[in-house]
Amino acid sequence: MSKHLIHLTVNGKEHELTVASNELLLNVLRDRLYLTGSKYGCGVGDCGACSILHGDESVLSCLVLAVEADGWDITTVEGLADGDQLNPVQQAFLDNSAVQCGFCVPGMVITSTALLRENDDPSEAEIKDYLRGNYCRCTGYVAMIKSVMDAAAKMRGE
């Protein structure tokens, strides 16, 4: 297996890593950088538990080879809050008790954050459509959708 030197910026911190050509970004984040907030749920792009931000865009890190991510600026769930100051989506998830087992939550808040960066006034239907790639088995999504609506309102200053 050939090895490659790559550079990643993760949550504002730069990393230089030697990775195998078949190594997945999800595993590099979890096993090499110990950022275990991003989760394995299926490994093939179906569940969204591994979602991360590449710039402002939500990406499934289980579908990205680490070598492809060379030069990327990545935010994982660990990078969303500013110290104890949660980002608006995280705060809304808390306020609405949208967190049960929490396993889907990292991916869910990442994808919701990406949505709100793209569109600060999404309709309920738009939120549902945007989140359809992020599975949650615990909540029935009701509280999560409400959370995203609340976060959007807060971000618009309402």
Next chain:
Amino acid sequence: MTTLKSSNFRLVGERVPRHDAWAKAKGEQLYSADWALPGMLHGKVLRSKYPAAILRAIDTSRAKALPGVRAVLTAADVPHNRDVTKFGQMRDVGAGFEGLYKVLAEVGGKIRFKGEAIALVAADSEELAERACALIEVDYEPQEGVFDPREAILDNAYLVSSEDASNVIMRTRVEQGDLEQAWEKCHLIVENDYYTSPHEHAYLETESGSGWPDENGGITLRVGTQVLEHYRTIAKVLGLPHTKLRNMSVPMGGGFGGKEDITVETYLALLVKATGKPVKMVWSREESIEAHSKRHPMYLHYKTGVDRDGFILAQEVSIVMDGGGHTYLTPWVQMYATINGSGCYNIANLRCESVSAFTNNTFSSANRGFGVPQVNFCYERQMDCIARRLGISPYELRRKNLLRNGDPLATGFVPLGHVALDQLLQQTWDKLNQTPKPERLPDGRKVGRGIACGMMGYGRLCFLHDISRIGIRIELDGSVTLRAGVPDLGGGQSSVLAQIVAEELGLGIEDVRPLIMDTHMTPLCGTTTATRQLYMSGNACLAAVQPLKERLARKAAAIIRDNQWPQNPATGYIWRPDIEHILGHLVFADKKIYYGPDPGKNVDFVAVVAHVSNEGGELFSEGQFNAPFTEVPDLNNIKGQILPDMTYTCHGVEVAVDEATGDYQVLRIVAAIDCGKAVNRNSVEGQLEGGTAYNLGWLREDLAWEQGITRANSFATYLIPTAADVPDIETIIVESRGGLGPYGAKGVGEPSDNSIAPAIVNAIADATGLEFNTPLIKPETLYLALQNERN
């Protein structure tokens, strides 16, 4: 002893953020797969390719020779490969309830399902472990197998196991009144066959964990499980004393019953013992779907007779359950199904008979609802069929027959808690029909509405003699450490205990730190199954906190009495009330202890703690709660109290059916539950919404079993509901205060998923006239049925 009661709740009943929500929202919560240790190896399981086969031979030599492979184990390497299923705190309850638990398939014996574990590997990397598995040579002699439990119970059927002489796992029955006589009085008899499909838990977190050797020849695991008490079985398999097998367990990314049986724990412990190194194991999604239990598929026959006015006179039910390849919890699930078979109705004449059998399908065990959603589906479909035949509304028919306070269950036992079914039905029906039902939507889709009620127990089977224990320690700064061996699978199982302790001691939830889920460092709370934690461990919390509260109150009363009563300026005399009087009026709130009638008289909680500590008073306490204990019932006719109490639900649904494509959409859901008392309102709503979505999924989730092979073994093919599939859920929370839990609470976790599936299918029937006898209705199913109707 003075009992101090909080007159007004401060925390109980509120919308309280759970203590662990911050960590989870920030991605800081560590789950079973998130731990790493230096020098850690990676474990893999080699699983059977065939659902039915004789295992002729295993050759591990090539795998062992691969550099970097540290251990390859087969059944021959397992000290005690066989055990009977001893589940949690189970008592020995006779042969009828024991099933074989086999760690690895044995040479010469039969493979019982595809995915059965044959060998274990530990290697330096996951990739190497996988390669080693591929190098193990297994000699299988494939067998015909049997995949339908109705065939499996026949005399000449293929025998699934090499250890049993029959495929029958258990037969049982419940009976009341005189059926034969009752049939003669019936005005209408409705008879139907039903089939309920298997269901996959599909928790987002697959089974995973790690383990390492500890310093005294023991083994420590870090594995999330619904049942900490499995450590005893794991110790036995390894030949270790119970003291040397510890699980420092962690919260789960969902469980729903699928992590109620042992998953990775035994494999990890064996590999740690064999290598002397830390080992980690994470199941892939495909492995998870193929290797863990499913909701029991059932074949059911229902015969229901009513009089002219719609009162049910008789109901006869027979059930054939598919237990799959191993026993696991089948007998208990079967008891739940059997005693609930006749439904949440008052029926004088009934019989429900059931048989469970091995097949070569994936084994069946606990799945949210534990055998109840299957029968609930059928009896609630029966009700709608009857209503349509009689020409009365499904609401009216149910109202006439519902169980009410004082009515006996099928076993003759009158529930101890409140029965709110008529209230739930009424409120759900009213809300669903607030606006008149349109015939069609503007886009042409046909609209239907349906309703269904449900009943399910909380707390374990009473003959299992269930207990829970909680430990509380008050720290010198006035904060509290709560120690609870409570498996938290995401339902807020531990947070609610912190809330109860905070409520009782007048603290904030943030002042109580729950340390949970350690087999040896936290008092064991029993399993997180059977919707029992709030009921059992909530009561254990009250038992633990009461003596502490009493001790602190005595001290506080003395301080207040001695220091806070005014001197009469004229006489210099201080009149002081009796200490017992003060004690009776103390209130714990806002980190203070108040004299209720004059809150200006108070003392800081932490000051009282300091006094008690100085005087050598105990600031710790352990409390235990025992459920009602009964004897094992006669399986030939189950009678009496089988479960502590019941929780009741009702669901109302509006669907739109596209007759051209067969696609249907659930437009509205009204979900109602009597939770007794909502200790954390958000958690109750969350359970109700989540449970509703869970069994909404049952209607389209198809494992596509073919002769023991699971065709839909990934999230690409096994499709669970997404955000786009779940409509807004209008919840109705009734608080009767009539439960057996703390403050009159009832359990809600599993009952929440009851009654939604039949409500949807009833709504489809309302829209189309099609009476489906299975919950599995994919658009193509509906399309074909509509086509058939037309022709």
